Amino acid sequence: MTTLGPSEIDKAIASRLLPLEIAGLYSITTRISGIIMLPIIAVSATITPVLFKERSLDVIKKISKTICLAALIYGSLLGFIIYTTAPSILRLMDINHKIIDEIIPWIALLTPALSCRLAAGNIMLIIDKSLNRAIIEAIGIFLILINAIFLVPIYGLNGMGASVLTAETMMASMFYCTILTQKSKHKTT
Structure with missing residues (x-):
């Protein structure tokens, strides 16, 4: 359920609540946001062994702040790039669909939050808060649904x-x- 659950439940809900053509375009477009998050996932995976070995919670918090800030900057920059360039790229590809034009601003707004969730979610595992992470993501899924x-x-x-x-x-x-x-208390030696 964790990590991918919140990123996938919206597509299932969209297929039930939106007309199928719109749900399909929504699903395809939002999957692009998942693809552009791969660098955040890669950085998180790379830094994970280092943070697991670290015994000082203060150092973990400092590195975590840096990772989360980098994720926010990356997500914001990508959101801006998507918002400003996607319409032109779609026109060049001769894709002129009103629904995609409506989805683009949401994808642009979503990328900073998604990149921060992915980065911070990984850190939750490192500080031994996997149950908290699962609960928070379950609440997130419920919030999307409601x-x-x-x-x-x-x-x-x-x-x-x-x-x-x-x-x-x-x-x-x-x-x-x-x-x-x-x-x-959990990382003392």
């Missing part, structure tokens, strides 16, 4: 985007707060 049930019938695709953005932001924030409030 928001989508209420927002999609009224706002359509915008309701789906708002549901996912709200949940991703909440999960990233809760992960980061958990990391920062972690007491040093």
